[in-house]
Amino acid sequence: xxxxxxxxxxxxxxxxxxxxxxxxxxxxxxxxxxxxxxxxxxxxxxxxxxxxxxxxxxxxxxxxxxxxxxxxxxxxxxxxxxxxxxxxxxxxxxxxxxxxxxxxxxxxxxxxxxxxxxxxxxxxxxxxxxxxxxxxxxxxxxxxxxxxxxxxxxxxxxxxxxxxxxxxxxxxxxxxxxxxxxxxxxxxxxxxxxxxxxxxxxxxxxxxxxxxxxxxxxxxxxxxxxxxxxxxxxxxxxxxxxxxxxxxxxxxxxxxxxxxxxxxxxxxxxxxxxxxxxxxxxxxxxxxxxxxxxxxxxxxxxxxxxxxxxxxxxxxxxxxxxxxxxxxxxxxxxxxxxxxxxxxxxxxxxxxxxxxxxxxxxxxxxxxxxxxxxxxxxxxxxxxxxxxxxxxxxxxxxxxxxxxxxxxxxxxxxxxxxxxxxxxxxxxxxxxxxxxxxxxxxxxxxxxxxxxxxxxxxxxxxxxxxxxxxxxxxxxxxxxxxxxxxxxxxxxxxxxxxxxxxxxxxxxxxxxxxxxxxxxxxxxxxxxxxxxxxxxxx
Amino acid sequence: xxxxxxxxxxxxxxxxxxxxxxxxxxxxxxxxxxxxxxxxxxxxxxxxxxxxxxxxxxxxxxxxxxxxxxxxxxxxxxxxxxxxxxxxxxxxxxxxxxxxxxxxxxxxxxxxxxxxxxxxxxxxxxxxxxxxxxxxxxxxxxxxxxxxxxxxxxxxxxxxxxxxxxxxxxxxxxxxxxxxxxxxxxxxxxxxxxxxxxxxxxxxxxxxxxxxxxxxxxxxxxxxxxxxxxxxxxxxxxxxxxxxxxxxxxxxxxxxxxxxxxxxxxxxxxxxxxxxxxxxxxxxxxxxxxxxxxxxxxxxxxxxxxxxxxxxxxxxxxxxxxxxxxxxxxxxxxxxxxxxxxxxxxxxxxxxxxxxxxxxxxxxxxxxxxxxxxxxxxxxxxxxxxxxxxxxxxxxxxxxxxxxxxxxxxxxxxxxxxxxxxxxxxxxxxxxxxxxxx
Numbered sequence: 022x023x024x025x026x027x028x029x030x031x032x033x034x035x036x037x038x039x040x041x042x043x044x045x046x047x048x049x050x051x052x053x054x055x056x057x058x059x060x061x062x063x064x065x066x067x068x069x070x071x072x073x074x075x076x077x078x079x080x081x082x083x084x085x086x087x088x089x090x091x092x093x094x095x096x097x098x099x100x101x102x103x104x105x106x107x108x109x110x111x112x113x114x115x116x117x118x119x120x121x122x123x124x125x126x127x128x129x130x131x132x133x134x135x136x137x138x139x140x141x142x143x144x145x146x147x148x149x150x151x152x153x154x155x156x157x158x159x160x161x162x163x164x165x166x167x168x169x170x171x172x173x174x175x176x177x178x179x180x181x182x183x184x185x186x187x188x189x190x191x192x193x194x195x196x197x198x199x200x201x202x203x204x205x206x207x208x209x210x211x212x213x214x215x216x217x218x219x220x221x222x223x224x225x226x227x228x229x230x231x232x233x234x235x236x237x238x239x240x241x242x243x244x245x246x247x248x249x250x251x252x253x254x255x256x257x258x259x260x261x262x263x264x265x266x267x268x269x270x271x272x273x274x275x276x277x278x279x280x281x282x283x284x285x286x287x288x289x290x291x292x293x294x295x296x297x298x299x300x301x302x303x304x305x306x307x308x309x310x311x312x313x314x315x316x317x318x319x320x321x322x323x324x325x326x327x328x329x330x331x332x333x334x335x336x337x338x339x340x341x342x343x344x345x346x347x348x349x350x351x352x353x354x355x356x357x358x359x360x361x362x363x364x365x366x367x368x369x370x371x372x373x374x375x376x377x378x379x380x381x382x383x384x385x386x387x388x389x390x391x392x393x394x395x396x397x398x399x400x401x402x403x404x405x406x407x408x409x410x411x412x413x414x415x416x417x418x419x420x421x422x423x424x425x426x427x428x429x430x431x432x433x434x435x436x437x438x439x440x441x442x443x444x445x446x447x448x449x450x451x452x453x454x455x456x457x458x459x460x461x462x463x464x465x466x467x468x469x470x471x472x473x474x475x476x477x478x479x480x481x482x483x484x485x486x487x488x489x490x491x492x493x494x495x496x497x498x499x500x501x502x503x504x505x506x507x508x509x510x511x512x513x514x515x516x517x518x519x520x521x522x523x524x525x526x527x528x529x530x531x532x533x534x535x536x537x538x539x540x541x542x543x544x545x546x547x548x549x550x551x552x553x554x555x556x557x558x559x
Numbered sequence: 560x561x562x563x564x565x566x567x568x569x570x571x572x573x574x575x576x577x578x579x580x581x582x583x584x585x586x587x588x589x590x591x592x593x594x595x596x597x598x599x600x601x602x603x604x605x606x607x608x609x610x611x612x613x614x615x616x617x618x619x620x621x622x623x624x625x626x627x628x629x630x631x632x633x634x635x636x637x638x639x640x641x642x643x644x645x646x647x648x649x650x651x652x653x654x655x656x657x658x659x660x661x662x663x664x665x666x667x668x669x670x671x672x673x674x675x676x677x678x679x680x681x682x683x684x685x686x687x688x689x690x691x692x693x694x695x696x697x698x699x700x701x702x703x704x705x706x707x708x709x710x711x712x713x714x715x716x717x718x719x720x721x722x723x724x725x726x727x728x729x730x731x732x733x734x735x736x737x738x739x740x741x742x743x744x745x746x747x748x749x750x751x752x753x754x755x756x757x758x759x760x761x762x763x764x765x766x767x768x769x770x771x772x773x774x775x776x777x778x779x780x781x782x783x784x785x786x787x788x789x790x791x792x793x794x795x796x797x798x799x800x801x802x803x804x805x806x807x808x809x810x811x812x813x814x815x816x817x818x819x820x821x822x823x824x825x826x827x828x829x830x831x832x833x834x835x836x837x838x839x840x841x842x843x844x845x846x847x848x849x850x851x852x853x854x855x856x857x858x859x860x861x862x863x864x865x866x867x868x869x870x871x872x873x874x875x876x877x878x879x880x881x882x883x884x885x886x887x888x889x890x891x892x893x894x895x896x897x898x899x900x901x902x903x904x905x906x907x908x909x910x911x912x913x914x915x916x917x918x919x920x921x922x923x924x925x926x927x928x929x930x931x932x933x934x935x936x937x938x939x940x941x942x943x944x945x946x947x948x949x950x951x952x953x954x955x956x957x958x959x960x961x962x963x964x965x966x967x968x969x970x971x972x973x974x975x976x977x978x979x980x981x982x983x984x985x986x987x988x989x990x991x992x993x994x995x996x997x
Contacts, residue, residue: 027898093560116575119617252674463647467643
């Protein structure tokens, strides 16, 4: 939960109230009477943590049919949480100054009180690591366990994007390898040389993913084999003298060599990091391995980018449902429940577009609302729902439907499939068009009969990862002549690149490629040339 | 489910990364920090310092769309009165003209990057490249200073020094020596027993299955008991890295701070002098663990005072500069023999002295003080009330006296301070490490 939240408010609730009072939920009265509280008061202990976790897991597995990875809860101090933040939440990470920068920034925001710390961080590994903060009250810890250790965790394990792109079993091994390798390289080649490669690779982070979908599965054994092979290549290169002095027949370049070369290089290639790793002429083996590490990192994070809305929605729905069920059984006191509700309502707050503090759609809020809406469609469908969602309307199997959705979709397709007209009305969503050519913004669609489909489409497009990252691909690499690397940006809707950033990034690309790099921006439809950038070898 | 308490783990895993970051931004930071200190007093930096530096060196570029171009559609919540086709004036502030940043490839339009430096990092940057000159001579005395060194292993110690490799090696040796059965061996016995009992196999030597079963049971029982009796890891296996404290030679040094608090110095001038000494004090405290500081203030007579009185008291009176020099000599002879100590002197005054005393001062300096000290800095505080601009400051009595000595004696340095922003540059100038250009 990366929401800002006032800890003060959470501290206020004491959780001392007796468990007798009836809740507002429609639970059978008998269940409420059994009051066997899991914990009392705001303080937590390892015993209450374990007991609460077990109770929560029992509900999750037994009643909701969830199937998360086994969990390791790690209690950390706020300092350590801050640390974890900066290292992109990873338990092990290679050293790089940019993490220090992030850390310095976060620390200042935190110390000056602009921002609260996250309540938890959960790592997509098997067993999953879930960091919880020591400052949290017990009610917050329970929420966190239900949210992260159950909700996120189930999502990680079953969502097809995660299954396809990441391998939870080897995440930590791969990270350890990365750390060791980077530190090793620093010792061998000096820190500046390593940083130069990493800086450049980081600049291409969002272009280091195979969007076509074949997620690369890292395999420690294969990694070792690959390193051994590279070492062998190096030894071969050392015999270069011999290879060069022994005469061989000079072969005349054949017709169509260029075409064959292009094909061999797999052009056009949208994974810039992969291309450079494989084909940059001047890189050493260790530099290529660094590129591969960064590429692996990009691949690891890609599912999180593609499923932010669903992931948070799933986790939030889980913690809400589980806490309510615990409450219905009288396992949570009134005070703790109030604290939970307070926390929950802060997490799912969604200011209007014109309110102060509006920062875009809150994925927790929208995700949670959509999950609730699916449950509603399953159990109490209206005629409209029946027309929009014939497959699930009134099927009376809400949890099963949700589990199916969590497993099979990503944000973009999820919105396309499940955003209902009713939710659009409730949220009063509207689509706004910002055209640089027009003098003013224009409202494209609102919550009416003509608008629903268009809003669904616009929102789904907004979540489409391809729409978020500019489409840049390698179109040519002249390996015989000047060795110029040609990149092309397919411009969608006239949205060109920021020129300053392009020049800076190109310098990094050129450092990796070793020769001149040209980037051309062409309109995706008309193929008209919009801009050309040249970064020439120094 | 496991719960692991990580709170005892060292935090600050990112210290290394933070250090890298600061190194990267070092030149910019240095400038920011020094600009920062020019205008204000260093005491304010008690907890940490917020600095803003240009983001150029630490910017992480990527291919990013220019948000002010093209056409995009966004979905927003909370529509109140809009209908399809309505137009809304573009909000101010966002966007900006397209191509406005075409000019140079570097720097423009970049926001500053703000973050907190810790007090230590801040002071490190402030005092970077400064040193007491000539801290070499004299006896190297090793008294209470010592440093921990690795020295073998010991059977006891704090958990953080547990040596895993050694401990496990000993555990392995002990288990082997005591014949603790391996889990695989037990499993093998169990498997054989199960297969015998189920009749899946019969003993190869033709003996009765029953006898073999009894034999196996017995063996299993013994193996299990042995496993229980011989622990996998015993407290006696544990080995800890041992550290030994060894004395470290240190050069001992003492700094004499001589301050004029006579009535001819107004409050602002005293403030300047105090700030200079405060900077000096901080610098010594930070960089030299073994430098002692002696505070002497003088009017017509001089006295040694403690730090607090030196910086906070507001005593005032007449002026006899030589009294301070005499007091310094007295203390030196009593407590800091020049053979054992590196001596440093910093003197601050407005340069006024009673007639005839300047000669005494010159005599004391050339005959006694300068031959015995490593370095002496004289800082003259100029009045800020003087006519600024065209008035050439009159050379003070003391300056006139000291200047010829400084010409011939490299250990004496003279500087002037007229306003707060001079303090830091003068200070840096006085204590700049040799061979380091500003």
